[in-house]
Amino acid sequence: SQTIHQWPATLVQPVGSPLSLECTVEGTSNPNLYWYRQAAGRGLQLLFYSVGIGQISSEVPQNLSASRPQDRQFILSSKKLLLSDSGFYLCAWSAGDGLLAFFGQGTRLTVV
Amino acid sequence: AQSVTQPDIHITVSEGASLELRCNYSYGATPYLFWYVQSPGQGLQLLLKYFSGDTLVQGIKGFEAEFKRSQSSFNLRKPSVHWSDAAEYFCAVVPSGGTYKYIFGTGTRLKVLA
Numbered sequence: 638s639q640t641i642h643q644w645p646a647t648l649v650q651p652v653g654s655p656l657s658l659e660c661t662v663e664g665t666s667n668p669n670l671y672w673y674r675q676a677a678g679r680g681l682q683l684l685f686y687s688v689g690i691g692q693i694s695s696e697v698p699q700n701l702s703a704s705r706p707q708d709r710q711f712i713l714s715s716k717k718l719l720l721s722d723s724g725f726y727l728c729a730w731s732a733g734d735g736l737l738a739f740f741g742q743g744t745r746l747t748v749v
Numbered sequence: 750a751q752s753v754t755q756p757d758i759h760i761t762v763s764e765g766a767s768l769e770l771r772c773n774y775s776y777g778a779t780p781y782l783f784w785y786v787q788s789p790g791q792g793l794q795l796l797l798k799y800f801s802g803d804t805l806v807q808g809i810k811g812f813e814a815e816f817k818r819s820q821s822s823f824n825l826r827k828p829s830v831h832w833s834d835a836a837e838y839f840c841a842v843v844p845s846g847g848t849y850k851y852i853f854g855t856g857t858r859l860k861v862l863a
Contacts, residue, residue, distance in 0.1 A: 643792075671851065680755075680855035681793075681839065696850075727792060729851070736781055736800065736843060738851050740792040 639664035643728045643741030650748055656701075656715040658744050660728030663709065668730040670711040671738065672703055675725040687711060723748045751776050753842050755854035762830050763862045770825040770857050772840030780842040782823040783851075784814055787837045796838075799823060810834070835861045 643660045650656060662668050672684045683696045685703035693703050700719050704712045711728060728741040754773045762768055774780060781800050785793040797808025804816040814825045823840060840854040 673853075681853040683850060683852070686850060729793075731851075737795070737798065738783075738841075739795075740785075742792045743790070745790065 639730075639739065641728060641730055641739055641741045643744060645744060646742065647745045648747070650718050650746065652720055652748055653717045656713070656718050656722070656746070658713040658726055658728075658746075660711045660713075660741055661709055662730045665709070665730070665732065667708060667733065669733070670705060671729040671731075672711065672713050673727040673729065675727065675743075676723075681727065685713070718748045720748050722746065751844065751852065753840055753852050753854040755838075755840055755857050757857045758855070759858050759860065761860040761862060764832050765829050768825075768827045768830045768834070768859070770838050770840075770859070772823045772825065772854060774821050774823070774840075774842050776821075776842065776844055778845045779816075779818060780844045782814075782816060783841040783843075784808065784812070784823075784825045785839045785841060785853075786810075787839065787856075789836075793839065796825070830859075830861055832861045832863060835859055 640663045669688050671686045673681045674684055675681050685695055687693050687705045690705050701715050726744045729738045731738040752775045756771055783798045784796040786796050787793050796812050797806050797814055799806050799816045807813050812827050816823050837856045837858045839856045841851050
């Protein structure tokens with residue numbers, strides 16, 4: 638069966654520090670991969686999605702970037718964190734038709 | 750503009766009462782429709798989905814949803830709420846046409862009174 642792993646579960650980082658959140662999927666090939674952010678009191682905002690290795694689409698201008706170095710690995714990064722980057726980050730995957738998404742357990746990021 | 754609206758930010762119901770969570774979408778063609786539930790500090794779990802066919806779909810945990818094309822709505826219902834249903838509920842759409850992008854509403858937080 639397919640599983641999605643996302644880590645770390647929680648992270649506290651100072652302003653200006655770098656960020657790297659990792660997400661991996663097991664049990665499937667060529668998944669579509671997504672990063673979402675859920676800010677306090679707000680819904681889920683799609684940040685990036687990827688339909689293949691090295692193919693990244695950015696949905697909103699921001700301080701973050703994403704990379705997909707391997708088929709089932711999706712990384713969310715920042716060179717210098719801002720306070721406004723705080724939130725709950727969710728990784729998700731879907732099969733080729735994109736019609737059913739499965740979510741990781743999320744990372745709670747607090748920038749202080 | 751394309752959007753998904755969940756007009757109720759918070760809903761409080763008594764245990765055993767019925768529940769309806771509203772969801773409206775704004776797209777040119779009928780999208781694919783989903784409801785997800787999120788327990789505190791957790792990821793999202795799929796409750797049910799609508800792709801085509803019967804407009805009343807059954808999901809897990811006793812939930813159902815009805816697609817109404819004329820109202821561009823996909824409301825979630827449960828006849829009798831349990832205390833364990835307290836969570837945040839998200840409506841989501843994938844626009845038809847293969848864009849792969851899930852667009853979520855802002856969520857409805859459900860509180861259940863004993």
